[in-house]
Amino acid sequence: EFPGVGPLCAMHTRPMGDATAGAKNGGIPQRGRHAGSAPKIDIGATAKEVDVEDPKTTSEHRPLILSPMEPKYPSRTSTDMHSSFVGSARFFVLVILFLVNSGMYLARINMSVAIVYMYDDDEELSKGIVLSAFYWGYASSQVLAGYLAARYGGKVVLSMSILGCALGTCFIPMHNSPTFVIVMRAFVGMCQGACYPSQMPILSDWIPWFERSRALSVIASGESVGTIVALFLGPYLVQIAGDWQSIFWATGFINLLLFGVVSVCLDETPEEMQARGWLSDSELRFINIGRSRLIRPKSIPWVEFLSNIPYLSVVCIHFCSDWGYLLILSYLPSYWRNVYQVSDSEMAFYSVLPCIGIPLVSIVGATFADWLLSKKVKLITVRKAMSAVGLWAPALCFHLLSYCKACRANCPAFRFALATMIIGVSLRGIQTGGWASNYLDIGPSYVSYLFSIANSVGAVSGILAPLVTGAILNDSIENWATVFNTVFS
Template structure:
């Protein structure tokens, strides 16, 4: 494999991959990412299955009447639907930390496998133990899935070359929308079939167990551990990692340094990343949980029980993810080299300010047949364009610290999921009359303001360079200006940002 080094590479001792390198365009790294895509699809199908199954479980008219029906009131339903997140926020930080120690492969394997087995037990628990048993089971499923996103970030920090990082992260995380679309689209048909509502848990549970077996035998936590990767592809991935020195490329990873908790939690770029993640979750979950109520109460249209229509925004999100990835690649292929920081902030702006504009538009929607169609279009736009953040703040954890990317994701996702719990409560304080458009306007404008501030802070204070605390046991060289060789997210990856 032929490597090219920039002048700054030779000065700092860091190896840079060049355009003349011989590595496969489609290789083991892509197969690993395909497995991650389907793993996240399974995880999200296991997460959202209860939200559609609970309709069939409490209404014989909505499913096969040959199966038991439960008389659960709205309070019980809220406990059932929220219990998953009680456990989910607990294992975010431990998940990232443990995946870095024991390998992301095993954390993802056990997270999906145990969650899938518990899904198979859900119908039995509902019939034999009632709703309280299901609440406990869902909380345990949340504990299992809390490790998945941090472990995925740890995994991608090892497998995604810098030049392909945004693309691979975008494709992998679009699996979560794929799982949501499939589950929302087919659950109603499954519940009405001879299989009944229990199959809404059995089908994704069995698929999850099958995926776990494939993942265990065909996945490795790092390129160095994969038995069938070519030396050229392994060298390309490891050389592209900006934290490794030339003498380390091709060798096994050195022992992982101790996590610099204090320096992470006092890092300005990381704290801005936390705020951006929280703002994004506030907006996303406000849309996810409150828009169905707005559509029903203000516009007189109940879309919550319409599976295909409910899945439309997430299907559009998958398509737009591909469009944004194509746009990112097209920008890189132009004659002008695109700075990494500009790329991240540009896509983050699309992913947070376009939904902001859609929310402002929703604030002026009133009841009429044409406005219903407009509201659905704005809702789809708000959810779908949010996918641009996969190439924005969502990948910034790996930019700041490849060594601790999973830990960073665990911290930000934990904080962000508290926002997803808090947002519906705040909406409940503002909207005491669900049929009042003026109260909903306040909700939409406030959410738009949160989107605006989250992205503004990321644009002004966000950074993309590897932070010094990424390698706390060694001194990290810095590049202070473009004249000294500041690198870009084009053919070259950034080495460090001042």
């Protein structure tokens, strides 16, 4: 998930050259062309600082993971600068991806609400198995999705991901068998596993490096919006329809609509949108200033990926961050209901509150990160600082939650738990300007592969966290302190 401290690498972006010239004049090969065999990647080499407007740098000279040198931030006096972010064509692309991620999280979080009505309170281990089933499929499809997106384009893979997710969600209420529910949730997870890897090449083509923190904050906000809608409306759908199946029908239908939106409205590259007359020449020049094209090599340097310490450090951070976040998404409704005996309407309200702050903090934090870059603060410094704050602050909040005792709603312990949960979950949004943006920094041309590997590892935490939590809570509901201290660690 989009939203560590470690030897994070700074980005060293390379120029695109003229958007229509392609490889023949020194630019990166255009989409649809193979770059030949993957170039030998000298990870340990010291990269020379390259002016982002130099059109002569080619893919053969670009290392995968570069030393922490800084790309030149373009001058705001440049005639190619199309400085408006909101209202631009690239912002329109981000809005579509925002809606996609909202729909994906509707289909992901709906089970966290439905499971309250599907199982009794003393069946915590069974709940953990069902909640983790999504991530079995989610982890399995990441690398394949990244490969397909890199070779055939992100839009096709993203569209199929949404369609499969929609159909699988609609199938869940057709049979009450626990085995059937687990299998279908795994299928939905497998389809959603292609969502983020397929978005990475689209972002790499559309978003200049100096806007990527803001761009990721926009699309990552869709996670929170989808979570909020699912947690808030789910209990009301159950009350209106009288059964938990309505949650899956509604979220499946919404994703079918999003499949149509992506198929019709999303352009994979700026050139495709310009061909339709929707993109100005000035904005295309602006995008090309800090653009990174996706290379489609015949072979992938997997050894270099998996032996590079800076990249592996980000993968480790991804796993640790996702453990706490995915656990909260899975168990938050059950936590309020079982520990503080809240009503269904209160459960919906209290589950939504911690998620509201994430997009707000994410956008503010990412904008601040891009502002620091514009002030010539080193990229590696910005990424490390945002990662540190975004990890340490939530960790402290989870540790404080371990001291909260079970009681009726509105007791002092409940009010403290609610405030601490809101602060801890919201501050995770700061990570968007840190490690979450780093995949686009350290290897923009291979970002589909890099992110898919890391997201597979992160998804393992989505499998383990519910299972471990279910096993801990199956003995006693009083063991929530152990759960929170596990997240803190």
